[in-house]
Amino acid sequence: MSRFLIPDIVVKPKARYEQMHSFPHLSKFVHSYHIKIENQSEMVVQLISRHWFIVNGFGEVREVEGVGVIGKQPVIGPGEFYEYDSWSPINTEIGKMYGSFTMLNVGENQIFEVEVPEFKLNADHIAN
DSSP states (O other): OOOOBOTTEEEEEEEEEOGGGOBGGGTBEEEEEEEEEEEOSSSOEEEEEEEEEEEETTOOEEEEEEESBTTBOOEEOTTOEEEEEEEEEESSSEEEEEEEEEEEETTTTEEEEEEEEEEEEEOTTSOO
16 A cells, blocks of 8 residues: 655644543543644545544553544545544643544545644643
């Protein structure tokens, strides 16, 4: 499988601390995140899978891999975008996430990777 980066597929993450679902006294800090994937290319692409690295404040890394996102494998045409929301718990007040999406160029049946830039998972009382 060929793996290369396509600069015209842009991923924009944004995280939010979910105080109502977090339990600091139990070391459970929950964050939701919103992902927007913009297809600025001329090709039709499909998101095939995800690979996340979730890092807590101690530097411990948890990897999450799976098919699609939130149970879907969206097709994104030229000039279109796809957005979704998900969440992740960590056991420290601060952390971060980053990763990649495996995508398919539908027209050429070619697989490629798109980087998900690092974003912070910080409880509200921690300065971003």
